[in-house]
Amino acid sequence: MSEAVIEKEKPVGEKKSFKHFLGKFGALIGLIILTVVLTFLSDKFLTVNNLMNIARQSSINALLAIGMLLPILTAGIDLSVGSILAISIMTMGIVSVNMGMSPVLGIIVCLAVGAAFGLLNGLLLTKLRLPHPFISTLGTMNIARGIALIITAAAPIAGFPYLIQFLGREFVGPIPVSFLLVIGVYIVFHIFLTRTQTGRYIYAIGGNKEAAHLSGINVDRVLIIVYTISGLMAGLAGLVMVGRVNSAFPLAGLSYELDAIAAVIIGGASFFGGVGTVWGTLIGAMIIAVLRNGLNLLNVSADFQMAVIGIVIIAAVYVDVLRQRNSKKN
Amino acid sequence: MSEAVIEKEKPVGEKKSFKHFLGKFGALIGLIILTVVLTFLSDKFLTVNNLMNIARQSSINALLAIGMLLPILTAGIDLSVGSILAISIMTMGIVSVNMGMSPVLGIIVCLAVGAAFGLLNGLLLTKLRLPHPFISTLGTMNIARGIALIITAAAPIAGFPYLIQFLGREFVGPIPVSFLLVIGVYIVFHIFLTRTQTGRYIYAIGGNKEAAHLSGINVDRVLIIVYTISGLMAGLAGLVMVGRVNSAFPLAGLSYELDAIAAVIIGGASFFGGVGTVWGTLIGAMIIAVLRNGLNLLNVSADFQMAVIGIVIIAAVYVDVLRQRNSKKN
Amino acid sequence: MAVHAGSLLELKGIKKSFNQNHVLKGIDLEVTAGEVHVLLGENGAGKSTLIKIMTGAYQKDAGEVYWEGKQVQVNNPVDAMNLGIATIYQELNVIPELKVYENIFLGREIKKGGKMSMIDHKKMKKEAERALGMLGQDPKIADQILGELGIGQQQLVEIAKALTLDAKLIIMDEPTASLSGSEVEQLYDCVEQLTERGIAIVFISHRLDEIRRMGDRITVLRDGYKIETLPVKTTETDHWIELMVGRSLDEKYPKKSFEPGREGFRVENLKVAGTEAPVDFSIHYGEIVGISGLVGAGRTELARAIFGADKREHGNLFIDGKQVKIKSPKDAIKAGMAFITEDRKSEGLLLDQPLDFNIGLANMKKFKNKSNLVNLKGIRDEADNYVKELKVRPSDIDLHARKLSGGNQQKVVIAKWLCTNAKVFIFDEPTRGIDVGAKVEVYRLMNQLVDNGAIVLMISSDLPEILGMCDRVLVMSEGRITADLPRNEATQERIMKAATGTADAAEKPLIAATGG
């Protein structure tokens, strides 16, 4: 009897597909709530200008987060992204400012150094058979930061050529290039993760490493790719950062890994691997950026900001938990 | 044939039990190697005075690490220990310095606040059913630090009464009281984890949460205890810190969670839960302290220190991996 | 095993659904003290769900539960334990990191004194040793880390766990699925002792011979309804099957004989790390070769070594007379091999991924389109076909593997490997936990594979299945092949003799060790 009633209350079609959408990107509800609240609290919040600010401000973390998604999907973690960002931009600075070489070379060096350190993470994990990437990436985190400080004697490098600054600085109409880059990268990652063999293997490894191995997946190879890509993304995030502030400094990216991990987890990925989506991660990164922006607009004092950020992180995830619980009940 | 040879090389008794010992605390080899190397590099290293320095310097991290071991044993994590340390000591400062109340009350408040925030972590995790303690403790990390800053207007508090300073400051002969405290706490934890029901349940939950639940274990209750103890240990570590530096400041303990986690993992615990020992954790904490001390004695510059610490973390764990691989082959 | 009067547990009108899937639609069940009450039903019929409601692991949607005549609420596993219900769940519920004896006493540790006192490890170990002894196991394993045991031994530990509970009702959800003959015998003895003491057993199994031997009464479930409760003694097995699947089954072992062909697969001088002697055997086209043996005989280890999942010290593999180099499962799959693993949960499935992902996993290359992207639609279609062919239920490929019943999960693992179009199939306990109807499907499938020119090697602890389906039986004991019996010579006695290792077999390891 009650079943029949339930059936009636559920019109199919549109509503269902929106529900399906929410089901996939649960954190979206959190983002929407946050947006609504901030729109009420500040009339400056929902302006094109401010939204573009948020888009730009979220881009560095969004790039780090999408890189971070891969290790987390394999039930791993990458603590070194902030440090890799730093070493990437410092070497780029040395090449294209201090040594005055071509900006294109600088960009290549930046990305290559990022990828190389990521590769190092992957090799340490798989070849040394370290028990967990926490160790290998904690090691690299220190090593990369140390080297970044050593090679520059802790001095910042400024005055980058326009080409290098382009990504982090320019606009297409009102839209920051860095945000377009983020969207592009996310689309590529979406295709990579859902449609390529390696992408699917990443989920498989996170779901059950042993089963993946026995199904003929070269687990080590996939893990190496995963960490290399994460490093590459750190390099790319660095490139955007340099464009944004027109300078590179060796302490850049300090503790950025926490924000990146938070974005991934708020976006619905699981630390136990195998679960998580590209778009969820984007929403996670947006939640963090919107929150920071809103607190600035409201001129909330620094100490309260911290506490509020803590509460919102928990609330955002809790909203998702509630949603899941409800959808299970139906 | 080869088996027979191997058999001959294996005298039973003493050697075997030492091997057994190493098998249990693999990181010990790393610690020994490190000690030998440093002894050669600096004649100041292996002096009573310096060893006592190390003992004292390791104590804060050792206390945080033993607290951290519990969440990690349950396949969780506690990112908030550094912030909980801060809020514990700031409230203690307000009570026994600013308000001039009794030091005993201050100590009680310090430990109680630590435990209370740990309890909050546990409740958030279990009652809100947050998917992973990374979220709840990341939230608390921000909340606790924010509150610590708010209630003190970011100002440090100095001039604590002797009783509060006692643990972190005094000596019994040449041995710092803080180190004796660490030993005592570790023994208690050892008994707790190996000999009490709740202790064993912590391992069981980390090994297979579902099976633990079906065996009638109140998983939520155990998790709440786990995070409460971790918070309590953060409060205790704070007490030691205040004694050491005779002051409390709201940024105390910043990023200490990383060192604590590193100690636990270097000590052989697994992020996937169910594996890890008290003594391994102690060795992990000692490795970190010895390394930092040694590098200071050698006047290695901060940037090189970073790089070296990164390498040693990886190496220490790798030594353990090698040992395990060898012991499996035999 | 007489049926004692007086109902111990009574269920009335139990309903349970998951989302839109109505699994139990009003089940009545009565268990009396001292009886062995069998639940029979196809995979996904709701047997495990029903017992999980009894034990408080799931909450019922409707219905009543009576215990010794009084209505009770069982809200969680602790409630059930307090009533006196002990349970062996279908999926292993053990803590691999803890020692065997700790697993046995998990949740009710023996303490030295009062409630707050320390655990008495010594006493627990002793008690555990006793319980293991009752099951004919080496008591010494009590002190081992559980995760180091094979899956069969782990299953025995679970049984020991239930035995040490002072229970009035013991629920066993397919306890014998990964046990072989002699362990099952031990279990029979135990059950007999228990029922004599008035303890009731609720027993689930897909092995009908076992039910015949042990059961007192059977309750058959189908499509969420209770069909009938009937006595074991006075009814025919075929009748049970008919009630269960809704139609009669022609033969339980649809063995087809083929013309034996040339040698297709050969293992030469293969030595698994840690074992004493190398292994040699070969398989010809047109035959199904079985490997029998006791739990822990090393059959799985051998299969894993062949498949490149574990390191081997030495050994050569030949397919169609050509040597193949296999260093990893990847190599093995490339060479045309498939390995249906024994533990579906830990080695077979991505539990939190949908069925199509699971089924396409081992052969994703096949689904790549021109632009090198994975053709998701292709995988879906193919998965859909297998799900229908193997009658996986529910046949929804978007469902996560975790949500399927044990038997249906097993079918998904089989589908994954069929999808690879391999030439050499190694089945490790392929019918573990699947119902009679589905078993027949699997056997037919093996026939079909052989017919299509594939090589089939089947490891099984189910002796009737080995006898019923294999053209040749290899028997393993302590890592060595102790017998190679053609179909007409393979009898239960000869296999058991070779498996338990008679006196002369026991001497061999020493000779092999010094001679090697």
Place this chain on the structure above:
Amino acid sequence: GCSDSGEADSGSGGNESVSVVLKTLSSPYWKYVEAGALAAGEELGVDVTVVGPSAESQVIEQVNMLEDQVSQSPGAIVVSPSQPDTVVPVLEQAAQTDLPVLLIDSDAEFEGKTTFIGTENFTAGQEGGKLLASMLQKGDKVALIAGALGNPATDDRIKGAKEALEEAGMDVVAEQPGDSDKTKAMSVMENIMEKDGDVKGVFAATDDMALGVLRAVEAKGMDTKVIGTDGTEEAVESILGGGLAGTIAQSPYNMGYQGVENALKAINGETVEERIDSGIDIITEENAQEQLDFVKSISK
């Protein structure tokens, strides 16, 4: 063990040793302090060791470093505490062995110290506030960008600046944390401008943050005046190029140099003034070139 070797060291004469423990060595500012200390060591023939943790927030790590340096028995200790009170217990122990202790940059309430060399961060902030106010009209909107909350040095600068700005009748519309991070400061400034589009002036507690703020301001095409603190090479270059309006330099090089210089005096028993002002340089377009030349000369 270690007090013996200490005597042996001082007994040998001539080649004295001074340990310098800084807040960190990972930023240009502290590199200038290091450069000053090392230069003094070279010129005066003193063996100088400069150490510091990887970040200013590593407070206990700094205490550990101080402890490790003290246990090596140098001739004197020069220290710049991240959290002033935290070093007192170690210094008290050191003072028992008559080890001269000099504080630079940040003072601590420690009885036995030989001297404090530096300028108050509060004063530096005040100067910055005054400088900014001098460029604006009464009632103009200004914003403050702080470091990580709880960092005494940046907190004090902000307090000083705020006081000076309010005294001069400015309207402080925002006070937000930039965590001493250029990128974060830039984001914060973008958001502040969204709220108050007509901010006329900004004081940032470090030059790094000031440069981030400037970047945000320039992107909007505004001519908001931005004042930093520290006097780093990058900031001075920006001033020369018409970017930053000015910066407050606390003479880090002098602190380092004078720290070692006076430590040597203390070792040799000469009297040292209790309080030495290392001076504040207010750098604007006029004197920027001078400062740049100087900074360049020391960072080599």
